[in-house]
Amino acid sequence: MRIAFYAPMKPPTSPRPSGERFMARLLISALKYAGHDVLLASKLRSWNAKGENQAQKRIESRASASINRLKKRFLSEPVGKRPDAWFTYHLYYKASDLIGPEISKALGIPYNVAEASHAPKRAKGEWASGHEAAEAAIRHADHIISLNPTDTPCVQPLLKQNAAITHLKPFLDASNLFKAANQSARNRDILVRKLDLDPTVPILVTVAMMRDGDKFASYRNLADALERLKQTPWQLVIVGDGPKRKSVEDLFANFNKKITRFLGKKASREIADILSSADLFLWPAVNEAYGMAILEAQAAGRPVIAANSGGVGQLIRDGSTGILTEKGNIQDFADAIKSLLSDPNRRLAMGEAAKNTVEKDHTLEEASKIIDFILVESNKGYSK
16 A cells, blocks of 8 residues: 655754654654555654743644645546545644545545653643644544553544544564574673673663753653662663753763763664663653653563653563562662662563563564554555
Protein backbone atom coordinates (compact mmCIF):
# COMPACT_ATOMS: atom_id res chain seq x y z
CA MET A 1 0.00 0.00 0.00
CA ARG A 2 0.95 3.63 -0.44
CA ILE A 3 0.92 5.29 2.99
CA ALA A 4 0.66 9.04 3.60
CA PHE A 5 2.70 9.66 6.76
CA TYR A 6 2.53 12.71 9.02
CA ALA A 7 4.08 13.62 12.39
CA PRO A 8 2.47 16.88 13.59
CA MET A 9 4.76 17.41 16.60
CA LYS A 10 8.05 17.13 14.70
CA PRO A 11 8.64 15.90 11.13
CA PRO A 12 11.03 12.96 10.72
CA THR A 13 13.19 15.21 8.52
CA SER A 14 13.91 17.61 11.40
CA PRO A 15 17.66 18.29 11.84
CA ARG A 16 17.26 18.29 15.63
CA PRO A 17 17.60 14.85 17.25
CA SER A 18 14.94 13.80 19.74
CA GLY A 19 12.95 10.80 20.83
CA GLU A 20 10.06 12.15 18.76
CA ARG A 21 12.09 12.17 15.55
CA PHE A 22 13.63 8.80 16.40
CA MET A 23 10.22 7.14 16.81
CA ALA A 24 8.79 8.73 13.66
CA ARG A 25 11.70 7.37 11.65
CA LEU A 26 11.31 3.95 13.25
CA LEU A 27 7.64 3.81 12.26
CA ILE A 28 8.54 4.72 8.68
CA SER A 29 11.18 1.97 8.70
CA ALA A 30 8.61 -0.52 10.00
CA LEU A 31 6.16 0.46 7.27
CA LYS A 32 8.83 0.08 4.60
CA TYR A 33 10.01 -3.22 6.08
CA ALA A 34 6.46 -4.51 5.63
CA GLY A 35 6.66 -3.57 1.95
CA HIS A 36 4.67 -0.33 1.97
CA ASP A 37 5.51 2.78 -0.03
CA VAL A 38 5.72 5.69 2.44
CA LEU A 39 5.04 9.26 1.40
CA LEU A 40 5.79 12.10 3.83
CA ALA A 41 2.54 13.99 3.33
CA SER A 42 3.44 17.17 5.21
CA LYS A 43 6.23 18.74 7.28
CA LEU A 44 3.88 21.19 9.00
CA ARG A 45 4.61 21.35 12.72
CA SER A 46 1.43 21.95 14.66
CA TRP A 47 3.13 22.08 18.06
CA ASN A 48 1.87 24.97 20.17
CA ALA A 49 4.16 25.03 23.20
CA LYS A 50 2.27 27.58 25.27
CA GLY A 51 -1.23 27.34 23.89
CA GLU A 52 -1.11 30.89 22.54
CA ASN A 53 -4.24 31.82 20.61
CA GLN A 54 -2.45 33.72 17.83
CA ALA A 55 0.05 30.88 17.38
CA GLN A 56 -2.82 28.41 17.09
CA LYS A 57 -4.53 30.56 14.47
CA ARG A 58 -1.32 30.66 12.41
CA ILE A 59 -1.01 26.89 12.66
CA GLU A 60 -4.62 26.41 11.61
CA SER A 61 -4.15 28.76 8.64
CA ARG A 62 -1.08 26.85 7.45
CA ALA A 63 -2.88 23.57 7.94
CA SER A 64 -5.80 24.80 5.83
CA ALA A 65 -3.39 25.74 3.03
CA SER A 66 -1.72 22.33 3.28
CA ILE A 67 -5.09 20.59 3.07
CA ASN A 68 -5.98 22.48 -0.09
CA ARG A 69 -2.63 21.67 -1.69
CA LEU A 70 -2.81 18.00 -0.80
CA LYS A 71 -6.40 17.64 -1.99
CA LYS A 72 -5.53 19.24 -5.31
CA ARG A 73 -2.43 17.09 -5.67
CA PHE A 74 -3.92 13.72 -4.71
CA LEU A 75 -7.26 14.14 -6.46
CA SER A 76 -5.49 15.05 -9.70
CA GLU A 77 -3.58 11.75 -9.62
CA PRO A 78 -4.91 8.50 -11.05
CA VAL A 79 -6.83 6.55 -8.39
CA GLY A 80 -4.22 3.81 -8.34
CA LYS A 81 -1.45 6.25 -7.46
CA ARG A 82 -3.20 7.99 -4.58
CA PRO A 83 -2.46 7.07 -0.95
CA ASP A 84 -4.27 3.94 0.25
CA ALA A 85 -4.16 4.97 3.91
CA TRP A 86 -3.17 7.84 6.16
CA PHE A 87 -0.80 7.28 9.11
CA THR A 88 -0.23 9.94 11.77
CA TYR A 89 2.35 9.61 14.52
CA HIS A 90 1.70 11.25 17.89
CA LEU A 91 -1.13 13.67 18.31
CA TYR A 92 -2.25 15.38 21.50
CA TYR A 93 -3.50 18.76 22.68
CA LYS A 94 -0.19 20.56 22.02
CA ALA A 95 0.25 19.01 18.57
CA SER A 96 -3.04 18.01 17.00
CA ASP A 97 -3.49 16.62 13.51
CA LEU A 98 -5.38 19.24 11.53
CA ILE A 99 -4.56 17.69 8.16
CA GLY A 100 -4.98 13.91 8.20
CA PRO A 101 -8.69 13.66 8.98
CA GLU A 102 -9.60 16.05 6.17
CA ILE A 103 -7.43 14.33 3.56
CA SER A 104 -8.60 10.87 4.54
CA LYS A 105 -12.21 12.02 4.14
CA ALA A 106 -11.50 13.59 0.76
CA LEU A 107 -9.76 10.47 -0.54
CA GLY A 108 -12.03 7.95 1.15
CA ILE A 109 -9.14 6.16 2.85
CA PRO A 110 -8.63 4.87 6.42
CA TYR A 111 -7.14 7.18 9.04
CA ASN A 112 -4.68 5.49 11.42
CA VAL A 113 -2.83 7.00 14.37
CA ALA A 114 0.13 5.75 16.37
CA GLU A 115 0.37 7.24 19.87
CA ALA A 116 -2.63 9.42 20.54
CA SER A 117 -3.39 10.86 23.94
CA HIS A 118 -6.44 12.65 25.34
CA ALA A 119 -6.37 14.92 28.39
CA PRO A 120 -9.89 15.95 29.47
CA LYS A 121 -8.49 18.58 31.85
CA ARG A 122 -7.31 20.55 28.78
CA ALA A 123 -10.86 21.07 27.51
CA LYS A 124 -10.73 24.57 28.97
CA GLY A 125 -7.92 27.07 29.08
CA GLU A 126 -5.13 28.02 26.71
CA TRP A 127 -4.99 24.67 24.91
CA ALA A 128 -8.74 24.25 24.45
CA SER A 129 -8.65 24.52 20.65
CA GLY A 130 -5.74 22.09 20.39
CA HIS A 131 -7.54 19.71 22.72
CA GLU A 132 -10.69 19.93 20.61
CA ALA A 133 -8.78 19.23 17.39
CA ALA A 134 -6.95 16.26 18.92
CA GLU A 135 -10.23 14.81 20.18
CA ALA A 136 -11.82 15.23 16.75
CA ALA A 137 -8.92 13.39 15.11
CA ILE A 138 -9.17 10.52 17.59
CA ARG A 139 -12.92 10.26 17.00
CA HIS A 140 -12.26 10.05 13.25
CA ALA A 141 -9.58 7.35 13.54
CA ASP A 142 -10.16 3.86 12.18
CA HIS A 143 -7.34 2.43 14.25
CA ILE A 144 -5.23 3.71 17.13
CA ILE A 145 -1.85 2.12 17.79
CA SER A 146 -0.99 2.66 21.45
CA LEU A 147 2.69 2.74 22.38
CA ASN A 148 1.99 3.77 25.97
CA PRO A 149 -0.77 1.79 27.72
CA THR A 150 -1.45 4.66 30.13
CA ASP A 151 -3.02 6.59 27.21
CA THR A 152 -5.68 3.95 26.55
CA PRO A 153 -8.26 4.70 29.30
CA CYS A 154 -8.86 8.25 28.01
CA VAL A 155 -8.61 7.41 24.30
CA GLN A 156 -10.78 4.28 24.19
CA PRO A 157 -14.12 6.01 24.97
CA LEU A 158 -13.67 8.40 22.02
CA LEU A 159 -13.40 5.73 19.34
CA LYS A 160 -16.14 5.53 16.75
CA GLN A 161 -18.08 2.36 16.07
CA ASN A 162 -15.90 -0.39 14.52
CA ALA A 163 -12.71 1.53 15.29
CA ALA A 164 -10.05 -0.35 17.24
CA ILE A 165 -7.09 0.26 19.48
CA THR A 166 -4.05 -2.04 19.52
CA HIS A 167 -1.17 -1.92 21.95
CA LEU A 168 2.20 -2.04 20.18
CA LYS A 169 5.24 -2.58 22.38
CA PRO A 170 7.94 0.04 21.78
CA PHE A 171 10.46 -1.30 19.30
CA LEU A 172 13.73 -0.50 17.57
CA ASP A 173 16.13 -1.63 14.91
CA ALA A 174 18.47 -3.41 17.30
CA SER A 175 20.96 -4.91 14.85
CA ASN A 176 23.88 -2.67 15.93
CA LEU A 177 22.99 -3.10 19.59
CA PHE A 178 22.88 -6.89 19.36
CA LYS A 179 26.24 -6.82 17.58
CA ALA A 180 27.70 -4.59 20.30
CA ALA A 181 26.36 -6.92 23.00
CA ASN A 182 28.26 -9.79 21.43
CA GLN A 183 31.47 -7.73 21.58
CA SER A 184 30.95 -6.28 25.05
CA ALA A 185 34.32 -7.35 26.51
CA ARG A 186 36.20 -5.81 23.60
CA ASN A 187 34.11 -2.63 23.73
CA ARG A 188 34.65 -2.33 27.48
CA ASP A 189 38.43 -2.57 27.11
CA ILE A 190 38.36 0.17 24.48
CA LEU A 191 36.20 2.47 26.61
CA VAL A 192 38.31 1.93 29.73
CA ARG A 193 41.49 2.83 27.86
CA LYS A 194 39.93 5.79 26.04
CA LEU A 195 38.45 7.37 29.18
CA ASP A 196 41.15 6.17 31.57
CA LEU A 197 38.59 4.34 33.71
CA ASP A 198 39.35 1.86 36.49
CA PRO A 199 38.75 -1.61 34.99
CA THR A 200 37.97 -3.04 38.45
CA VAL A 201 35.12 -0.61 39.22
CA PRO A 202 31.57 -1.01 37.80
CA ILE A 203 30.66 1.38 35.00
CA LEU A 204 27.27 3.07 35.13
CA VAL A 205 25.85 4.74 32.04
CA THR A 206 22.97 6.98 31.08
CA VAL A 207 21.96 8.36 27.69
CA ALA A 208 19.57 11.30 27.43
CA MET A 209 19.06 14.74 25.97
CA MET A 210 19.94 17.65 28.25
CA ARG A 211 16.99 19.99 28.22
CA ASP A 212 14.74 21.69 30.74
CA GLY A 213 11.73 20.01 32.29
CA ASP A 214 11.47 16.28 32.87
CA LYS A 215 14.90 15.43 31.41
CA PHE A 216 16.64 17.84 33.76
CA ALA A 217 14.54 16.57 36.67
CA SER A 218 15.66 13.03 35.85
CA TYR A 219 19.31 14.08 35.85
CA ARG A 220 18.78 15.82 39.18
CA ASN A 221 17.27 12.66 40.68
CA LEU A 222 20.18 10.62 39.34
CA ALA A 223 22.73 12.96 40.94
CA ASP A 224 20.80 12.89 44.23
CA ALA A 225 20.72 9.09 44.23
CA LEU A 226 24.46 8.77 43.52
CA GLU A 227 25.19 11.33 46.24
CA ARG A 228 23.90 8.70 48.68
CA LEU A 229 26.35 6.13 47.30
CA LYS A 230 29.62 7.99 47.69
CA GLN A 231 31.02 5.15 49.80
CA THR A 232 30.23 2.61 47.08
CA PRO A 233 32.72 2.29 44.18
CA TRP A 234 31.25 3.27 40.78
CA GLN A 235 32.06 5.23 37.63
CA LEU A 236 29.46 7.14 35.62
CA VAL A 237 29.49 7.78 31.88
CA ILE A 238 26.88 10.23 30.55
CA VAL A 239 26.04 10.47 26.85
CA GLY A 240 23.95 13.41 25.73
CA ASP A 241 23.90 17.10 24.96
CA GLY A 242 21.51 20.01 24.83
CA PRO A 243 20.79 23.52 26.07
CA LYS A 244 20.98 22.46 29.75
CA ARG A 245 24.33 20.70 29.52
CA LYS A 246 26.14 23.17 31.81
CA SER A 247 23.36 22.87 34.38
CA VAL A 248 23.45 19.08 34.19
CA GLU A 249 27.22 19.08 34.67
CA ASP A 250 26.75 21.33 37.71
CA LEU A 251 24.50 18.69 39.27
CA PHE A 252 27.47 16.32 39.35
CA ALA A 253 30.08 18.93 40.35
CA ASN A 254 30.47 17.48 43.85
CA PHE A 255 31.73 14.18 42.48
CA ASN A 256 35.33 13.45 41.62
CA LYS A 257 35.83 14.22 37.93
CA LYS A 258 37.59 10.89 37.55
CA ILE A 259 34.34 9.02 38.17
CA THR A 260 31.94 11.17 36.14
CA ARG A 261 32.54 11.53 32.42
CA PHE A 262 30.45 13.63 30.04
CA LEU A 263 30.83 12.43 26.46
CA GLY A 264 28.38 14.76 24.73
CA LYS A 265 26.43 13.79 21.63
CA LYS A 266 27.37 10.49 20.01
CA ALA A 267 26.31 8.63 16.87
CA SER A 268 24.02 5.65 17.31
CA ARG A 269 26.76 3.11 16.57
CA GLU A 270 29.03 4.71 19.19
CA ILE A 271 26.18 4.67 21.70
CA ALA A 272 25.68 0.95 21.11
CA ASP A 273 29.34 0.28 21.91
CA ILE A 274 29.23 2.47 25.02
CA LEU A 275 26.06 0.82 26.32
CA SER A 276 27.51 -2.65 25.87
CA SER A 277 30.65 -1.57 27.78
CA ALA A 278 28.75 -0.64 30.93
CA ASP A 279 27.63 -2.77 33.84
CA LEU A 280 24.35 -0.97 34.47
CA PHE A 281 22.08 1.59 32.78
CA LEU A 282 20.38 4.18 35.00
CA TRP A 283 17.50 6.54 34.31
CA PRO A 284 15.06 8.02 36.88
CA ALA A 285 12.48 8.48 34.09
CA VAL A 286 10.56 11.48 35.41
CA ASN A 287 7.25 11.53 33.48
CA GLU A 288 8.80 9.32 30.79
CA ALA A 289 6.40 8.00 28.14
CA TYR A 290 8.42 4.80 27.74
CA GLY A 291 12.08 5.67 27.10
CA MET A 292 13.81 4.42 23.96
CA ALA A 293 17.25 4.62 25.60
CA ILE A 294 16.04 2.07 28.15
CA LEU A 295 15.16 -0.29 25.31
CA GLU A 296 18.50 0.35 23.62
CA ALA A 297 20.40 -0.47 26.80
CA GLN A 298 18.56 -3.75 27.17
CA ALA A 299 19.22 -4.66 23.54
CA ALA A 300 22.92 -4.10 24.30
CA GLY A 301 22.62 -6.65 27.10
CA ARG A 302 22.59 -4.25 30.02
CA PRO A 303 20.27 -4.41 33.06
CA VAL A 304 18.32 -1.19 33.69
CA ILE A 305 17.26 0.60 36.84
CA ALA A 306 14.46 3.07 36.20
CA ALA A 307 11.51 4.63 38.00
CA ASN A 308 8.15 3.04 37.25
CA SER A 309 6.76 6.03 35.36
CA GLY A 310 4.39 6.15 32.37
CA GLY A 311 5.00 3.22 30.06
CA VAL A 312 8.47 2.37 31.44
CA GLY A 313 7.03 -0.63 33.25
CA GLN A 314 6.23 -2.34 29.93
CA LEU A 315 9.94 -2.32 29.02
CA ILE A 316 11.48 -3.64 32.22
CA ARG A 317 10.55 -6.94 33.82
CA ASP A 318 11.11 -6.04 37.43
CA GLY A 319 13.61 -8.37 39.04
CA SER A 320 14.33 -10.15 35.75
CA THR A 321 15.69 -7.63 33.20
CA GLY A 322 16.25 -4.81 35.68
CA ILE A 323 14.69 -3.06 38.63
CA LEU A 324 11.71 -0.71 38.67
CA THR A 325 11.73 1.74 41.56
CA GLU A 326 8.95 3.82 43.06
CA LYS A 327 8.35 6.96 41.05
CA GLY A 328 10.08 9.95 42.64
CA ASN A 329 11.62 7.89 45.48
CA ILE A 330 15.33 8.80 45.42
CA GLN A 331 16.28 6.42 48.24
CA ASP A 332 14.56 3.52 46.51
CA PHE A 333 16.52 4.32 43.35
CA ALA A 334 19.80 4.53 45.28
CA ASP A 335 19.10 1.25 47.07
CA ALA A 336 18.44 -0.50 43.76
CA ILE A 337 21.76 0.75 42.35
CA LYS A 338 23.63 -0.42 45.43
CA SER A 339 22.02 -3.86 45.31
CA LEU A 340 23.18 -4.50 41.74
CA LEU A 341 26.59 -2.94 42.18
CA SER A 342 27.26 -5.55 44.85
CA ASP A 343 25.98 -8.49 42.78
CA PRO A 344 27.83 -8.92 39.45
CA ASN A 345 26.31 -12.35 38.78
CA ARG A 346 22.80 -10.93 39.07
CA ARG A 347 23.75 -8.06 36.74
CA LEU A 348 24.97 -10.50 34.12
CA ALA A 349 21.83 -12.64 34.36
CA MET A 350 19.58 -9.59 34.08
CA GLY A 351 21.52 -8.27 31.11
CA GLU A 352 21.16 -11.54 29.23
CA ALA A 353 17.44 -11.69 30.04
CA ALA A 354 17.05 -8.07 28.88
CA LYS A 355 18.65 -8.79 25.51
CA ASN A 356 16.52 -11.91 25.04
CA THR A 357 13.35 -9.94 25.82
CA VAL A 358 14.15 -7.30 23.21
CA GLU A 359 14.90 -10.01 20.63
CA LYS A 360 11.54 -11.62 21.34
CA ASP A 361 9.18 -8.66 21.79
CA HIS A 362 10.67 -5.35 20.67
CA THR A 363 12.25 -5.69 17.22
CA LEU A 364 11.54 -3.76 14.05
CA GLU A 365 10.58 -7.01 12.34
CA GLU A 366 7.95 -7.88 14.95
CA ALA A 367 6.49 -4.37 14.94
CA SER A 368 6.26 -4.31 11.14
CA LYS A 369 4.13 -7.46 11.17
CA ILE A 370 1.67 -5.96 13.65
CA ILE A 371 1.46 -2.62 11.85
CA ASP A 372 0.99 -4.33 8.50
CA PHE A 373 -1.88 -6.41 9.89
CA ILE A 374 -3.53 -3.27 11.28
CA LEU A 375 -3.29 -1.44 7.94
CA VAL A 376 -4.70 -4.37 5.99
CA GLU A 377 -7.61 -4.72 8.44
CA SER A 378 -8.44 -1.01 8.55
CA ASN A 379 -8.39 -0.88 4.75
CA LYS A 380 -11.03 -3.59 4.34
CA GLY A 381 -13.90 -1.18 4.80
CA TYR A 382 -12.68 1.11 2.07
CA SER A 383 -12.44 0.86 -1.71
CA LYS A 384 -10.91 3.36 -4.10
